[in-house]
Amino acid sequence: MNKLEVLHFPDKRLRKVAEPVKNVDQEIKNIIDDMFFTMYEEKGIGLAATQVNIHKRIIVIDISENKNEKIFLINPEILLLSDETDDMEEGCLSVPGFYETVSRPKTIKVSSLDYEGNLKEFHADGLLATCIQHEIDHLNGKLFVDHISTLKRNRIEKKIVKLKKDGALASRKSMPNYKSAT
Numbered sequence: 226m227n228k229l230e231v232l233h234f235p236d237k238r239l240r241k242v243a244e245p246v247k248n249v250d251q252e253i254k255n256i257i258d259d260m261f262f263t264m265y266e267e268k269g270i271g272l273a274a275t276q277v278n279i280h281k282r283i284i285v286i287d288i289s290e291n292k293n294e295k296i297f298l299i300n301p302e303i304l305l306l307s308d309e310t311d312d313m314e315e316g317c318l319s320v321p322g323f324y325e326t327v328s329r330p331k332t333i334k335v336s337s338l339d340y341e342g343n344l345k346e347f348h349a350d351g352l353l354a355t356c357i358q359h360e361i362d363h364l365n366g367k368l369f370v371d372h373i374s375t376l377k378r379n380r381i382e383k384k385i386v387k388l389k390k391d392g393a394l395a396s397r398k399s400m401p402n403y404k405s406a407t
């Protein structure tokens with residue numbers, strides 16, 4: 226198992242559009258294992274392959290309290306988005322230390338491939354729906370800061386560039402747990 230390096234905004238590699246997985250083979254399973262390991266080490270609730278510079282359509286998620294409910298999505302597609310939206314405070318391992326409220330559809334229907342390469346469909350709502358949309362954004366080269374004002378985004382970019390220059394980001398080990406914005 227390998228811990229992978231997480232890219233930070235405004236790294237241009239976070240803007241690449243990921244390619245669909247052609248075969249769910251051992252290489253893909255190894256990537257998923259490394260992504261779960263990296264996500265747990267970094268204390269995130271989700272991770273998209275794009276964030277670790279692997280430009281394939283793979284996502285891992287674990288929103289459970291005890292960090293024992295692994296969810297992985299291969300070639301995920303959103304089939305339905307509800308009209309009703311939900312405002313949630315979002316953070317991102319690629320934008321460490323910054324949190325902003327983003328409004329997204331509350332309920333979604335998703336398809337993805339399982340370990341056998343079979344297509345499965347399911348519904349998600351609440352934090353899971355938010356997380357899946359945040360991660361699929363990554364696969365399309367999009368970040369949560371693209372959903373906020375240009376002014377706020379530019380401020381965050383400047384601060385992260387400065388933190389990197391000062392060497393203050395390399396020492397960051399975790400992000401606080403998700404707190405619901407009520």
Ligand code: GNR
Pocket residue numbers: 268269270271272273276313314315316317318319355356359360363400403
């Ligand atoms: O750890 C994470 N927390 C989070 C909180 C609210 C909405 C989305 C997320 S995903 C984020 C991890 C991450 O950066 N995934 O891409």
Ligand code: NI
Pocket residue numbers: 316317318319359363
């Ligand atoms: Ni993210």
